[in-house]
Amino acid sequence: MKPFEEKFTAWLDGELSAEEARSFQNDYPSAHEEKAQFLKFKRLLRQGLESRVLEHPDFFNAQLMARIGRESVPRRSLRRGWLGLPRIAWGGICVSGLGLAMFVALIPHGDLSDPRSGYVADVLKTKTRDPNVKATVDNRKDMTIIKIEGLQKLPADKDLNR
């Protein structure tokens, strides 16, 4: 069985069958007055809430957007601030990159137990200008020697300290 409110609403909206409507009106004779008041109230509401047409809609929209823009800036900075998630992420990337760069640049590479382990002296090409002079390359461990043969002996009194 439907409650009174449901029946009354359906009666106002004209959704009851003819038999049900007749039965409802017999049970509640004062319902007609209620319906008249409801229709009056509904008409008044429609009159008061009619949509207005703006005289300068573009100006209104521009003003509205400007106000939204003004109000959104401080709210955005407050939300993100220095501790915003993107900034923390970028900060992390920067610090990691800096650490990696310092690691690559400052940490010595190679075998630290032997200070000469980084020795590199590869002779790629040797050319003598004097046909009587011959140059050969002797590659040893941590020592590369270019041996020049055929040079004239230096005078014994030559001062090599100068």
Next chain:
Amino acid sequence: MGIFEANGLSYRRQVCAIVLFFAILFGFLTLPAQAAETFWACLIYASDAGQGNSLPQRLSGYDARMSSAFGYSRFCLMAQRQTPLQAQKEAGLVFSDDLKIVLTSLTGVSDGKYLIKLLFVEGEQPVIETQARVSRDSPLFIRGPNWRDGQIIIVVMVAA
């Protein structure tokens, strides 16, 4: 619409700023590898006469290897010279007025190595021309002319 465009620009600026930051950072970190290099050379008299060695500090620890390689027991430093390296400029070191070592070319290659071209000049005559790949502080030995009872050894190095 304008707000979203502004956000996009801001994001792009942030990315550009970070890329620029890293580029500058790596630039500064690699600069010292190229800067403040010197071309150093010395003249050593190798012989069997006398006792004790007087090798320069840069060759400390090479005594035994030099003895084995050159067949002499004593090494005496006669002179050493050095000059700061400048890009696109020759660097020459002169010993005893007529022995000259000229670094005619220096090019930085990967892993901090250098491609160098050397010219050894005796008097006015160029004797040998050499191209080599060297690392910093790695001496290159040149077995030179005989002198008195021994031999002259020229050592060259790209040093810090």
